[in-house]
Amino acid sequence: MFVENVDPQISVLIGKERLRQMEGLEMIPSENYASKAVLEALGSVFNNKYSEGYPRKRYYGGNEFVDEMEELAISRAKQLFGAEHVNVQPYSGSPANLAVYFAFLKPGDKFMGLTLSHGGHLTHGHPVNFSGMLYQPVPYSVDPKTELLDYEAIRKLAQQEKPKFILSGYTAYPRAVDFRQFKEIGEEVGAISFADISHIAGLCAAGVHENPVPYFDVVTTTTHKTLRGPRGAVIMCKEVHAKALDKAVFPGLQGGPHDHANAAKAVAFQEALQPSFKEYAKQIVKNSRALADELMAQGFRLVAGGTDTHLLLVDLRNKNVSGKEAELVLEGVGVYCNKNTVPYDPRPPMDPSGIRLGTPALTTRGMKESEMKEVGRIIAKAVASKDDTAAKKRLREDVRSLCKDFLFY
Numbered sequence: 534m535f536v537e538n539v540d541p542q543i544s545v546l547i548g549k550e551r552l553r554q555m556e557g558l559e560m561i562p563s564e565n566y567a568s569k570a571v572l573e574a575l576g577s578v579f580n581n582k583y584s585e586g587y588p589r590k591r592y593y594g595g596n597e598f599v600d601e602m603e604e605l606a607i608s609r610a611k612q613l614f615g616a617e618h619v620n621v622q623p624y625s626g627s628p629a630n631l632a633v634y635f636a637f638l639k640p641g642d643k644f645m646g647l648t649l650s651h652g653g654h655l656t657h658g659h660p661v662n663f664s665g666m667l668y669q670p671v672p673y674s675v676d677p678k679t680e681l682l683d684y685e686a687i688r689k690l691a692q693q694e695k696p697k698f699i700l701s702g703y704t705a706y707p708r709a710v711d712f713r714q715f716k717e718i719g720e721e722v723g724a725i726s727f728a729d730i731s732h733i734a735g736l737c738a739a740g741v742h743e744n745p746v747p748y749f750d751v752v753t754t755t756t757h758k759t760l761r762g763p764r765g766a767v768i769m770c771k772e773v774h775a776k777a778l779d780k781a782v783f784p785g786l787q788g789g790p791h792d793h794a795n796a797a798k799a800v801a802f803q804e805a806l807q808p809s810f811k812e813y814a815k816q817i818v819k820n821s822r823a824l825a826d827e828l829m830a831q832g833f834r835l836v837a838g839g840t841d842t843h844l845l846l847v848d849l850r851n852k853n854v855s856g857k858e859a860e861l862v863l864e865g866v867g868v869y870c871n872k873n874t875v876p877y878d879p880r881p882p883m884d885p886s887g888i889r890l891g892t893p894a895l896t897t898r899g900m901k902e903s904e905m906k907e908v909g910r911i912i913a914k915a916v917a918s919k920d921d922t923a924a925k926k927r928l929r930e931d932v933r934s935l936c937k938d939f940l941f942y
């Protein structure tokens with residue numbers, strides 16, 4: 534029986550969501566379109582299995598094929614990132630990070646992470662998150678003028694505070710991260726090097742962004758962002774930390790692994806090992822640079838002056854529109870993005886000064902630089918016509934017709 538027969542209401546909603554995804558421009562930088570192969574593995578009979586433990590050491594019978602599948606997922610992730618040890622079981626990015634805290638810190642221990650309003654993630658020490666409640670975060674900031682990471686300031690703070698680990702890798706930082714600097718600073722102060730490459734993992738795997746995995750103590754990443762896999766995460770680390778991290782994931786935090794998700798991770802890693810994925814990752818960055826150029830030509834100010842990655846942060850203060858208004862107007866014309874703080878934002882987080890845009894999903898659809906110019910013009914026009922219903926209607930049609938040439942599902 535298919536969903537259509539069993540549950541027409543959900544079936545209709547799935548259909549509507551598919552149409553929304555195809556008729557709009559998905560520009561939330563953490564989103565992507567997973568392949569049909571990934572979705573097929575995700576909807577497979579591996580969903581039905583319980584397999585607490587690790588390959589060849591399970592607490593349940595009947596795991597011979599799960600073991601083979603998980604071993605394949607692990608060996609492909611190792612090859613893709615040059616990792617010594619990989620755990621593919623974390624349910625998602627936040628639980629993966631929680632496992633790292635659990636493995637390396639005791640409650641009250643100090644660590645450093647980038648403040649959320651400058652591009653860090655909730656799990657990097659925000660006061661409303663476990664990471665800020667159970668431990669003692671020492672937040673670092675970007676430079677107020679350049680809006681870039683200031684490695685000398687980070688080094689000074691680390692020398693002063695002596696954190697257990699220094700967390701790098703971000704949610705809303707448009708420029709390249711110098712992971713080697715973080716590694717050096719960590720060595721100088723005796724801190725563990727920990728990167729969360731959730732956003733840029735696809736770029737790291739393809740060699741388009743510096744990949745910290747071979748020389749960092751521990752690296753976490755989600756599998757559903759630029760990596761284009763199922764929702765989920767992996768932890769990669771040096772062999773010396775393998776036992777502690779595996780124990781933190783299971784039995785420390787999780788029960789049975791999501792075998793269907795792990796099968797889909799294996800498929801995504803296989804796809805990412807193909808030469809075409811390198812081209813894809815290169816095109817993501819070319820596209821975000823083309824979009825950045827067009828937006829700047831249209832008078833937008835970009836945080837940190839542009840991008841080296843898949844994402845850009847637009848500061849809307851000179852456009853007399855808030856991030857929240859812009860998100861809403863763009864949604865109305867079929868362009869999906871999210872409101873976002875800019876560094877040192879004078880406005881509140883629920884209605885900040887900026888929006889965050891990304892190119893991974895559009896690049897998956899096959900769009901290139903010339904389409905990015907068009908998208909940049911549409912965004913500029915939409916923001917300028919926030920009170921002009923007729924203009925917005927025309928823009929909605931422009932978006933639809935652009936999307937028609939780039940169907941994915």
Ligand SMILES: *Cc1c(COP(=O)(O)O)cnc(C)c1O
Nearest residue numbers: 625626627654703704729731732
């Ligand atoms: C997306 C993200 C996460 C969290 O992932 P979830 O799967 O949403 O829990 C963690 N860290 C960073 C840097 C992220 O961008």
